[in-house]
Amino acid sequence: MFKLYFGPKPALAVTHPELARQVLTRPKDFQKADNDAVASKSISSILNYTKEGRNASLVTSNGAEWQAMRKPVDPTFEKTALRNLIPKFNQTADTLMDSWRGTEEVDAKRDMSRFALDILGTAMLGQSFGAIEGSFDDTYRQYQTVMAELMNPIYLLFPVLERLPLPRNLRYKAAVNHMYGVLEGAVYARIEQRREQMASGKLNEEPQDMLDMLLGPGLDAKGVLPEGHMVPMLWIFFLAGHDTTAVSLAWVMHYLAKHPDVQERARKEAIAVLDGKKDPDADDVERIPYINAVISESLRLRPPVYNLITREASVDTELDGVSVPKGTGVSLHIAAINQHPEVWDNPSEFNPERFMQEKQPRVFNYLPFSAGPRRCLGDKFSLLEQRTLLLKLLTQYEVLPHKDMAKQEDNFCTSPMSLMLLQPKDPATNCFLAVERRTSCFSELLVASLLLVMIPFAPNSVLVPSSKARSAPFVASLLVP
Numbered sequence: 001m002f003k004l005y006f007g008p009k010p011a012l013a014v015t016h017p018e019l020a021r022q023v024l025t026r027p028k029d030f031q032k033a034d035n036d037a038v039a040s041k042s043i044s045s046i047l048n049y050t051k052e053g054r055n056a057s058l059v060t061s062n063g064a065e066w067q068a069m070r071k072p073v074d075p076t077f078e079k080t081a082l083r084n085l086i087p088k089f090n091q092t093a094d095t096l097m098d099s100w101r102g103t104e105e106v107d108a109k110r111d112m113s114r115f116a117l118d119i120l121g122t123a124m125l126g127q128s129f130g131a132i133e134g135s136f137d138d139t140y141r142q143y144q145t146v147m148a149e150l151m152n153p154i155y156l157l158f159p160v161l162e163r164l165p166l167p168r169n170l171r172y173k174a175a176v177n178h179m180y181g182v183l184e185g186a187v188y189a190r191i192e193q194r195r196e197q198m199a200s201g202k203l204n205e206e207p208q209d210m211l212d213m214l215l216g217p218g219l220d221a222k223g224v225l226p227e228g229h230m231v232p233m234l235w236i237f238f239l240a241g242h243d244t245t246a247v248s249l250a251w252v253m254h255y256l257a258k259h260p261d262v263q264e265r266a267r268k269e270a271i272a273v274l275d276g277k278k279d280p281d282a283d284d285v286e287r288i289p290y291i292n293a294v295i296s297e298s299l300r301l302r303p304p305v306y307n308l309i310t311r312e313a314s315v316d317t318e319l320d321g322v323s324v325p326k327g328t329g330v331s332l333h334i335a336a337i338n339q340h341p342e343v344w345d346n347p348s349e350f351n352p353e354r355f356m357q358e359k360q361p362r363v364f365n366y367l368p369f370s371a372g373p374r375r376c377l378g379d380k381f382s383l384l385e386q387r388t389l390l391l392k393l394l395t396q397y398e399v400l401p402h403k404d405m406a407k408q409e410d411n412f413c414t415s416p417m418s419l420m421l422l423q424p425k426d427p428a429t430n431c432f433l434a435v436e437r438r439t440s441c442f443s444e445l446l447v448a449s450l451l452l453v454m455i456p457f458a459p460n461s462v463l464v465p466s467s468k469a470r471s472a473p474f475v476a477s478l479l480v481p
């Protein structure tokens with residue numbers, strides 16, 4: 001544990017799993033800090049509040065207010081509810097991989113980000129943002145403006161600047177208003193659709209996406225949530241679920257490229273589970289322990305939310321014998337906890353094997369999704385999305401190190417966003433990967449049997465992973481953020 005300052009405010013950084021356990025399981029002593037600690041004022045006031053000015057952010061509220069929001073949305077993120085979304089995940093994964101056909105270079109961070117956004121659009125609202133295809137440009141651009149400005153350090157440090165009529169403020173507010181309109185519009189369009197279906201006697205009672213689940217049956221736009229909370233809740237899902245998953249996937253690509261042996265084993269598992277099918281189903285994604293271990297190990301070493309800075313002492317209290325005055329910020333350094341040498345052997349080594357043991361890591365030793373009552377709501381959603389993509393990607397593509405990757409370390413960037421999100425280093429410098437298109441499962445079997453005879457004559461064949469990256473016909477580059 002060490003002391004630091006968030007601007008002028010003193011704070012503690014916790015790096016030991018046991019102390020993390022205490023912080024996460026003593027919500028009366030350590031509560032969520034006020035919104036302003038993590039987001040600029042305009043975003044807080046426009047999207048995280050109801051029109052009457054009540055805090056409607058699931059992420060930053062506390063106590064009964066938080067419970068009133070979390071309880072009704074929990075079932076939407078349960079395994080059984082999520083199973084229905086797998087066809088949407090498959091479809092978006094196909095769109096992504098189709099977009100790579102014939103491409104020479106692919107930017108992995110960008111594409112994982114577009115994938116994660118389109119997944120959220122489709123799964124939440126039933127409409128893709130068209131981010132992968134670039135067909136929903138305006139909303140995508142406005143969304144990017146909000147995301148870029150949300151953590152603008154200048155405005156976080158000097159919030160008073162937000163009151164000035166600066167071009168940045170006008171642009172930012174317009175983008176936030178646009179996003180509010182899109183989310184509100186989606187809710188009202190759904191109610192309207194139901195009304196029409198009801199009138200024509202064709203109302204489909206089965207929820208088609210998360211919006212249907214949040215709305216519950218009927219024509220009430222507030223759905224299962226307290227009045228005025230629907231749009232802020234949808235917004236939170238985008239905010240909490242987009243970049244986190246995108247960054248996680250980008251790191252998985254990075255590790256797959258760096259560890260061809262791991263990738264090959266994961267591929268074998270994917271091919272065996274899919275068994276010639278194009279699309280995984282809900283059972284398939286449960287039968288991939290090794291791919292799961294690869295994701296878990298990547299999340300351990302490079303947790304997207306690596307520094308959770310959202311807690312503060314709600315009363316005068318103590319931690320590890322140190323007195324902690326009310327109002328002190330408390331950050332959980334998840335990246336440090338996930339690699340604590342007291343609980344992990346060779347902590348900085350990438351080794352998915354750790355997650356293949358019968359005895360899984362103890363809860364507070366491994367915190368990419370945090371733990372306790374405030375554990376990430378969307379962990380299962382994100383894992384399902386990542387597993388679905390990897391199952392398909394590994395059977396169709398091979399992730400290879402780009403020629404510049406020899407120089408690469410597992411670096412992460414120090415952009416303003418890295419205050420919370422651990423992103424691979426700036427793409428312009430050294431985070432290139434390459435992917436190679438693979439043959440289909442059927443033709444792969446064919447090629448494999450031919451290779452038994454032809455190996456001496458076919459050193460660049462798709463099934464020989466080494467020197468082929470630059471000579472094979474379908475090389476595309478994946479650029480990790």
Ligand code: HEM
Pocket residue numbers: 058059060070236237238240241242244245248303304305308310367368369370371373374375376377378379381382
């Ligand atoms: C790899 C992907 C993800 C990571 C690493 C991640 C990580 C986290 C972390 C560390 C927290 C903070 C928990 C705490 O304060 O103790 C959190 C909270 C949250 N996450 Fe995630 N998350 C991911 C994906 C998602 C997705 C896909 C969604 C929704 C679609 C989501 C929704 C939320 C929400 C709503 C909360 C606030 C929960 C509450 O305070 O009750 N997350 N997440």
